[in-house]
Amino acid sequence: MKIHDIAFYAAGFFILGVLAAGIGLNKSVVILVTILATAVFLLLGCFTKRRQNFWLAGLSLLIIAGAFYYFNWVNHQIKNISIVFNEKIEFQGIVVGYPERGSQQKLAVELKPPYAGKVFVKTPANPRFNYGDLINFEGTIKNPAPVSYANYLAKNGIFGILEYPQAELVAENQGSFLKSKLFKLKEKILVVIQRSLASEKAAFLAGITLGERAEFSKEFEEAMSQSGTTHLVALSGYNISVIVIAMFALLNRFLKRRLTFVLTTLVIFGFVLMTGAQASVVRAAIMGFIALLAGQVGRLYSVRNAIILAAFFMILANPRVLVFDTGFQLSFLALLGIVYLLPAIQRFFYFNKSAGFLFWRENFLTTLSAQLAVAPILVLNFGNFSPVSLLANILILSVIPLTMSLGFILGAIGFVSYYFSLVFGWFINLLLSYEVFIIKFFGQLDFLQIDYFSGFLAFVYYLILIIFVFCVVFRQKGSRKLMN
């Protein structure tokens, strides 16, 4: 077995173990099933005499490692918490994330001794609190409910909720230097965008460039969800790849290869921190980095390994993301769809391989494969999926890279002159008007809504997709053999 195959299977089995533990299987079941799997691979190895099966037998033991990693990680996390629930207490805490701002503020707060752990605090929109603020709170911390919400928060290391407490600022700038600088930068860019554009368009631009989502009105959020365009403002891998490609193309003109690599990496790293390290951003950043690295050291970039390594590192950092982070699941499933389903569909329907006018064919296939891959998760988690989204995405995706680039330029110009940014805003306004119109138009079409799916159906659905991909690939191989 080649080294990259070993890495692939090792990571795969480990992830399988984390999955097993995450969905609630207990230790003995995991161990039993793993040993069975190992035995099967050993037997296969004896019969077929292929060394690969012995490798797999050995590596499959990593399922146990994955499961135990999950259990230990969760134990460790819980052991370090000391929060008093359902009792009015006074405590101090530091705001550790970028505050979500809208009609109210949502703060992730790390408790100071004698307490320990993180809680989610909701306060009125004003007065504003910032990252790194030390605040004196008085209120009652509650357990989050229902269970799905509790699991979602636990994924972020948050175990309690505090709603509208008395809050008084004690000190500022108690957070990390780098993060607070990056958040300040983000805030400044947001202000530039907000001062140059009407509020709804400003919110959309802030969404696609910085993943800032708090400012959307309920109606607009609904329209994005109905039209299947929410992924644009959730900073998907798509946004990151636009940034990586633009950065690389720009820097590569003027700088040496190695310097370009280092600078691009630093920018991606800063961007990930600035945008709050959402799962989709981290995934895309890791994969982008692997791609850059492969180019740098002259190795072939294997998408398969890049995907699984990105997943592996993210799960290593926080094993809860695999089962409890919908963003993580959507991000990886969409990517798998684009990488494996897209070529299968292309071959099956004999699609022309050129991108088409304004990349419509490419956008269509990408959207179709990604949407097919994530549809069950969307229905299970958000209660709806609309085939109309295909058309909406094709119409919008063609202009998003340009809008994003202009958005970043607008942010930069704003630091030079307000009036200049205002004038520049007129041009972006044209693009944004178009995009907002499409979102609203498709958002109000509600025919063909699919709103029911069960876990079992989802399983069957994915099985069919996988079989489809395999069939197409084998048919292709078969026909090649015939031709030879």
Added chain:
Amino acid sequence: MKSKSWIILIILFLVIFDVFVWGRVIFSKPIEDSEIYFLDVGQGDSELVILPNNVKVLIDGGPNSRLLSQLDSILKPFDRYFDLVVLSHSQTDHFNGLVDVLKRYQVGAFIFNGRNGTASSWQELIKAVEENKVPVIILAAGDKIDYLNSRFNFLLPDRNLIQSSDLNETTLVALLKTQGAKVLFTGDIGAEAENYLIQRYDLDVDVLKVAHHGSKYSSSAGFLSEILPKVAVIEVGKNSYGHPTAGVLNRLASVGAQIFRTDNDGTIKLEIKNKEINVFKAK
């Protein structure tokens, strides 16, 4: 060769841009009438006055950022300037929305009555004014603002009312005369301040912004029968105070005022030209 085509592209772009800008300068018609919007911002007050040639005065900002989407739908996308932002008095259902406006728009000057608010978000307003270097002007009874043929007369507060323990009574009351029509902006004044007004001034108005969202402690029968409004606008949203009260609605009806309310009618727009007032409802 490649750089040459870039230069051509940039020049072409600039030429088109130039034509666009001058086109706007030459062909955009001056606006001759006055428009007043009573914005649907929920339970709170916000009025936008647009005088001839697009001079904009925003009076109050409602309780939250809902004001922004209202402004989005009225103003052109490149219109990012208010000549004046006026705060009637320092309560959150009047100033919270202004925080967003001060942060996102250029503002010529911020006008208020000089009484600081007690709510914690007041500091945010002060911060937004200071950070954006907006000039602050404090006005009181007797002050005036003239623009072409339009005039804002500030009728209250006087020296006594500005010290009132009730912030509502400190309201900066403005009478706008434009295009031959009179519009009275009353903020949240109660019966006491209303009595002051009719004792001191000989008032008759065409349009009344009904005080305090239709509270029963405002819009007294004596006041209404003195000023005899033809049009009465109540800015009100979901609330637990029972605004607007049946008493106020009856009193307004009994003086013959046509009543509009933002909770039922949405944003209400008045077009005023040569004494003629046209009312448009959003809903």
